[in-house]
Amino acid sequence: MSRFRSVIAGVGGYLPEKVLTNADIAKMVDTTDEWIRQRTGIRKRHIAAEGETTSMMATIASKRALEAAGMEAGELDMIILATATPDLTFPATATMVQKELGMLRGFAFDISAVCSGFLYALAVADSFMARGQVRSALVIGAETFSRILDWEDRTTCVLFGDGAGAVVLRAEPGAPGMGDRGIVHTHLRSDGRFTDLLYVDGGPSKTQTVGHLRMSGNKVFRHAITNISGAIARVLDDAGLNESDIDWFVPHQANERILEGISKKLGLPKEKVVSTVSEHGNTSAASIPLALDVAIRDGRIKRGDLVLFEALGGGFTWGAALVRM
Ligand code: UT7
Numbered sequence: 001m002s003r004f005r006s007v008i009a010g011v012g013g014y015l016p017e018k019v020l021t022n023a024d025i026a027k028m029v030d031t032t033d034e035w036i037r038q039r040t041g042i043r044k045r046h047i048a049a050e051g052e053t054t055s056m057m058a059t060i061a062s063k064r065a066l067e068a069a070g071m072e073a074g075e076l077d078m079i080i081l082a083t084a085t086p087d088l089t090f091p092a093t094a095t096m097v098q099k100e101l102g103m104l105r106g107f108a109f110d111i112s113a114v115c116s117g118f119l120y121a122l123a124v125a126d127s128f129m130a131r132g133q134v135r136s137a138l139v140i141g142a143e144t145f146s147r148i149l150d151w152e153d154r155t156t157c158v159l160f161g162d163g164a165g166a167v168v169l170r171a172e173p174g175a176p177g178m179g180d181r182g183i184v185h186t187h188l189r190s191d192g193r194f195t196d197l198l199y200v201d202g203g204p205s206k207t208q209t210v211g212h213l214r215m216s217g218n219k220v221f222r223h224a225i226t227n228i229s230g231a232i233a234r235v236l237d238d239a240g241l242n243e244s245d246i247d248w249f250v251p252h253q254a255n256e257r258i259l260e261g262i263s264k265k266l267g268l269p270k271e272k273v274v275s276t277v278s279e280h281g282n283t284s285a286a287s288i289p290l291a292l293d294v295a296i297r298d299g300r301i302k303r304g305d306l307v308l309f310e311a312l313g314g315g316f317t318w319g320a321a322l323v324r325m
Contacts, residue, residue: 005182012064013293041256045161045281055096057164058142073101077134079108082117115313117285123186141285161281165289252311
């Protein structure tokens with residue numbers, strides 16, 4: 001059977017104009033800039049304007065990714081959009097992006113895996129491409145978490161921000177080899193026993209409301225380090241690679257201390273870690289493609305580099321991916 005590699009041909013990001021600093025939040029809840037910076041590394045986050053939706057942000061990020069890839073929306077076969085904050089309960093936000101991009105062929109759907117959503121979407125897209133079922137795909141992570149935060153809960157409202165990131169994948173013949181560009185390996189996990197540690201307390205079926213994000217941060221923190229480290233070990237093992245092969249670490253941007261804990265375990269120097277958490281906060285499914293976009297545009301990540309992604313989110317869902325750029 002012929003096999004195809006999913007090559008990242010272009011990356012794009014979008015952050016809303018409005019910025020909320022820690023000092024701004026300290027005027028709303030009982031917190032301080034010092035507490036937020038020390039415990040999370042976050043200095044500021046971007047917040048969507050009134051009326052600015054997940055699909056709008058996703059569309060802008062997608063146009064930028066398509067431009068970077070030198071492709072037209074009409075050439076795409078598939079859109080997968082990862083979000084926990086869709087415009088509406090249905091239809092899928094991906095179909096709204098499809099319309100806005102003017103993509104009249106193929107198919108589009110959403111994936112719900114919260115902060116791990118981008119990794120899940122990437123892995124699903126890679127499966128379609130590996131079998132030759134699609135030749136090009138847009139994979140998006142886009143969120144308006146500001147709409148599901150309890151702005152009176154200081155334990156959660158300081159952590160998150162809004163934004164969107166997108167990658168264009170193009171199929172190239174051949175299985176992923178050591179030196180070839182493309183997604184090398186992905187490893188996904190979930191464990192539904194931990195739903196009550198990180199969830200939204202509303203939804204169409206249960207409460208007929210949108211609800212607010214609830215998190216036992218401290219417990220999530222401990223699971224994050226253990227689970228993510230396990231997924232990284234597994235993806236490296238499956239790929240026949242080791243820590244020293246990694247050129248860049250682009251983690252989900254939840255907390256600077258998690259990034260530091262995991263990179264320390266991996267033996268990766270700080271210079272190889274792409275951290276945007278101070279500027280973006282936690283943008284859930286958007287955080288990895290947004291960080292990737294930053295590091296490509298500022299010239300750090302170059303063609304041929306081996307990049308490691310990881311994330312953990314509500315569910316729990318978690319995973320890791322290795323990509324040769
Ligand atoms: O992206 C999805 C996955 N999410 C994550 O990976 C997040 C994982 N968790 C974390 O990042 C951290 O647990 C937090 C940043 C959420 C919290 O940091 P922590 O060091 O685990 O703090 P804590 O929850 O143990 O709280 C310590 C203290 C508590 O006070 P007491 O009980 O010790 O008196 C909290 O009430 O800090 C208090 N606190 C705050 N104080 C000032 C909690 N939030 C705040 C706040 N400002 N915003």
